[in-house]
Every structure is written in structure tokens, then in C-alpha cells.
Amino acid sequence: MSQTELDVLREKVDELNLKILSLINERTAVAREIGKVKEKQGVNRFDPVRERDMLNLLKEHNDGPLEQPRVEHLFKEIFKSALDVQEKEQRKALLV
Amino acid sequence: MSQTELDVLREKVDELNLKILSLINERTAVAREIGKVKEKQGVNRFDPVRERDMLNLLKEHNDGPLEQPRVEHLFKEIFKSALDVQEKEQRKALLV
Numbered sequence: 001m002s003q004t005e006l007d008v009l010r011e012k013v014d015e016l017n018l019k020i021l022s023l024i025n026e027r028t029a030v031a032r033e034i035g036k037v038k039e040k041q042g043v044n045r046f047d048p049v050r051e052r053d054m055l056n057l058l059k060e061h062n063d064g065p066l067e068q069p070r071v072e073h074l075f076k077e078i079f080k081s082a083l084d085v086q087e088k089e090q091r092k093a094l095l096v
Numbered sequence: 097m098s099q100t101e102l103d104v105l106r107e108k109v110d111e112l113n114l115k116i117l118s119l120i121n122e123r124t125a126v127a128r129e130i131g132k133v134k135e136k137q138g139v140n141r142f143d144p145v146r147e148r149d150m151l152n153l154l155k156e157h158n159d160g161p162l163e164q165p166r167v168e169h170l171f172k173e174i175f176k177s178a179l180d181v182q183e184k185e186q187r188k189a190l191l192v
Binding site for chain 2: 019020025029030031033034054058073081084
């Protein structure tokens with residue numbers, strides 16, 4: 001395989017990275033909406049049962065090559081990121 | 097906001113999770129192809145310069161709500177996952 005073909009593969013990875021970034025940001029924005037609803041309802045944002053449900057759905061749809069433990073690890077980090085954004089915003093709101 | 101609206105938001109998150117999963121798996125498959133090319137060329141799969149380039153491109157396109165340090169953390173985990181898949185496959189190949 002020539003250098004050009006390697007470049008084509010790398011461009012493909014860059015495209016996929018940007019799509020993943022866009023979807024993770026979109027996901028974070030929706031999770032933020034959910035957090036606002038929960039806040040109004042006075043319930044805790046972190047919900048381990050819902051988290052397990054999400055991971056189970058991912059398991060059902062995971063055709064690889066990533067193995068399930070790795071998928072779970074990545075998604076737990078994604079979940080944590082969304083909670084982190086919400087906590088920061090809440091702290092800011094409390095300071096206003 | 098009613099429970100139904102919360103359910104709608106959760107469905108949206110589930111849809112996004114599955115799209116993200118599919119793209120991360122697709123990315124891992126392309127990274128695997130790149131790894132094979134590099135193996136033939138006898139070069140190391142881990143390339144810190146290329147990794148920095150990918151992170152810089154993500155930074156240029158990151159419109160939030162995720163902050164850049166969090167994006168970098170998540171993508172470093174994604175990069176690591178792809179390398180991990182390749183290393184496991186290589187170990188299997190050596191055992192055959």
C-alpha cells in the first residue's frame with residue numbers, strides 16, 4: 001500500500017473523529033436537558049439503573065471490533081463528561 | 097415537562113449512543129487497516145505527532161458544550177482502544 005493510500009485512511013479517520021465529536025457534543029446537550037428536568041423534579045442526576053440500561057442497549061448492538069468491556073469503559077467516560085458539564089453549570093448558576 | 101417528554105429525551109440519547117458506538121467501531125476498523133500498513137512498513141503503530149494532529153483538528157471543530165480538555169481525554173481513550181484491539185490481534189497472530 002502506498003503513502004497515498006495511507007493518507008486516504010487517515011482522512012477517513014479524521015472524518016470519523018469529527019462525526020464522533022459532533023455526536024458526543026449533541027449527546028451532552030440532550031443530557032443537559034434531561035439534567036434540567038431532573039433538577040426541577042428534585043431527583044439526582046446520576047441514575048445507575050438508567051446507566052445500566054444504556055450499557056445493555058449498547059451491548060445488544062455492539063458488533064465489534066471493539067470488545068464490550070472497552071465499549072463500557074468509553075461510554076462511562078462519555079456519561080461522566082455530560083455530568084461534569086452539568087455540575088459546572090450548576091456551580092456557575094449558584095455563584096450568580 | 098412531563099414524564100413523556102423525559103422519555104423522548106432519553107430515546108434521543110439512546111439513538112445518539114448507538115450512532116456513536118457504530119462510528120467508534122468503524123473508526124477502530126480503519127485504524128486497524130492503518131496499523132497493518134504500518135506493520136508492513138516496520139514503523140511503530142503509536143505516533144504521537146499524528147495523535148497531536150488529530151487532537152488539533154478536533155480542537156478547531158469543537159463547538160461545545162464539551163470543553164477541549166474533556167474532548168482530548170475522551171479521544172485519547174478512543175485512540176487507546178484502537179491500539180488495544182490491534183495489539184490483541186497481533187498477540188493472537190503470534191500464537192498461531
